Amino acid sequence: MKRVIPKLLTWYQNSHRELPWRDTRNPYFIWVSEIILQQTRVDQGLNYYYRFVEKFPTISNLADATEQEVLIIWQGLGYYARARNMQFAAKQIVNEFNGEFPSHIKDILTLKGIGEYTAAAIASFAFQQPFPAIDGNVKRVTARFFGINAPINTRAFFQNAQNLLEEAIPNDCPDLFNQAMIELGALICLPTKPKCDICPLAELCFALHHNEIDSLPVVISKTKAKQVFLHFFSLEVLDSIVLHKRPSSGIWGGLYEFPSIESDSIDLPDYSSFLSDKFGIPKSSAPLKIKEVKHLLTHQNIHATLWEIKLNPAHFIINSSFYLVKKNELFNFPIHKLMLKFVT
Ligand code: SF4
Structure with missing residues (x-):
């Protein structure tokens, strides 16, 4: 993959969407944006992001708020446990880390509601650490680029993708690499009809060259609602x-x-x-x-x-x-x- 990374980064620098959480190294703002984006699309998430950081501009503001204040700002996003977990984690940061967002990924993972993807995103975007952030978009890109056949929601898939991306991620710009992979999945490597003709990874993409775009990633069908x-x-x-x-x-x-x-x-x-x-x-x-x-x-x-x-x-x-x-x-x-x- 290393051979196509310069193309990927150039594509990202020329084509990415301007978003407020991409202009900051503040781990609190990055965390808020990541949790909101787990709930909704970027266009809807923007309003929630602005309202959230305006109402709770610091970690201690969030820790000191009432549950009702937090839920009103979150209203309409769904999965309200995420909002309550954020407030719990804000209290953890105040009590266990003197109010400073922890920079080590092991400490970030101790915060309530923060999983592997969010921890890696914060560690790379805010603290420049080389951990691949593997969200749904990145899983799709990785499955196709490397030709990973394990079902996408299994631990075997995640482990394989993580190993391959850890080898690829550049130490000098892990944040850009992760942002570029996420953006590529959102804008180019779409679930159906990916835009391979303008994809910076096309030269080495397994799925493109083996005619497997429609069969990758492998998805296990969900149970009926x-x-x-x-x-x-x-x-x-x-x-x-x-x-x-x-x-x-x-x-x-x-x-x-x-x-x-x-x-x-x-x-x-x-x-x-x-x-x-x-x-x-x-x-x-x-x-x-x-x-x-x-x-x-x-x-x-x-x-x-x-x-x-x-x-x-x-x-x-x-x-x-x-x-x-x-x-x-x-x-x-x-x-x-x-x-x-x-x-x-
Ligand atoms: S070449 Fe096509 S399938 Fe491969 S990563 Fe790019 S958009 Fe996805």
């Missing part, structure tokens, strides 16, 4: 509405939503026992269907329906895991992406 039917209730009590805070672990952990029940179909299930158990309501008028939305998660296709019920305050008892909030204060609470589809 489960169909889930959720019914959310907009329970209105005069000018207020009921919110439920989800448990801190699991899907949408710590976020707020309308009270809901799961059923096995899109039809309205029996909701009367739910209302009487949770809120002491003996009976109510029939719910009015407000909206149906589909929401796709990695392993679940959620079919969600929002139903509205206006409640008589005289018959309403708030349960401890629910909150009665003014309708115009709804957006002071961090809510998940599916909820956003209901209320925006």
Whole structure:
């Protein structure tokens, strides 16, 4: 690979996108950008990045924030455990590293939520250390360039790719090499129809010269997504509405939503026992269907329906895991992406 690296670096210098986290050596900003980019595309991630570093400009600002403040900034990105892990890691840095982001990759890997890819990205971008940063894009480029046949999400693949890239990565510019490989995967070596005619690696690419572009990388098919039917209730009590805070672990952990029940179909299930158990309501008028939305998660296709019920305050008892909030204060609470589809 070493023979084509000069071409790769020249291509990167002439063709890369200008992004704020590429103009900094600040490991905190690089870390924030990497975690956001695990959740979303670059164009959407930019806004989140600016909002995050404006609200929490330093590690100690993030460590001192409330969970609610962090989740509101993260709102809409999904996988909220990542945001909570970042805050936990910020506290680790304050308590265990005197507030200085650790520079050694072994120390970086001790921070909660930071895996091999992110640690290598921070070590190379911020501290110029020669660790290959192997994200999904780099895996695809590496599988094709070297002709690696192991399935892309296996440890065998990762180990093989890491060994080959460790031999190739230049000691004098590991950051540029990693950025170039990531950018090449994003812009040129696309999953389908890669632009081999303008690729700086074309001269030595195994897949191109062995006609294996369509068969590499090897991907093991994913398990079929489960169909889930959720019914959310907009329970209105005069000018207020009921919110439920989800448990801190699991899907949408710590976020707020309308009270809901799961059923096995899109039809309205029996909701009367739910209302009487949770809120002491003996009976109510029939719910009015407000909206149906589909929401796709990695392993679940959620079919969600929002139903509205206006409640008589005289018959309403708030349960401890629910909150009665003014309708115009709804957006002071961090809510998940599916909820956003209901209320925006
Ligand atoms: S030559 Fe084609 S397949 Fe090979 S790395 Fe470049 S874009 Fe990917």
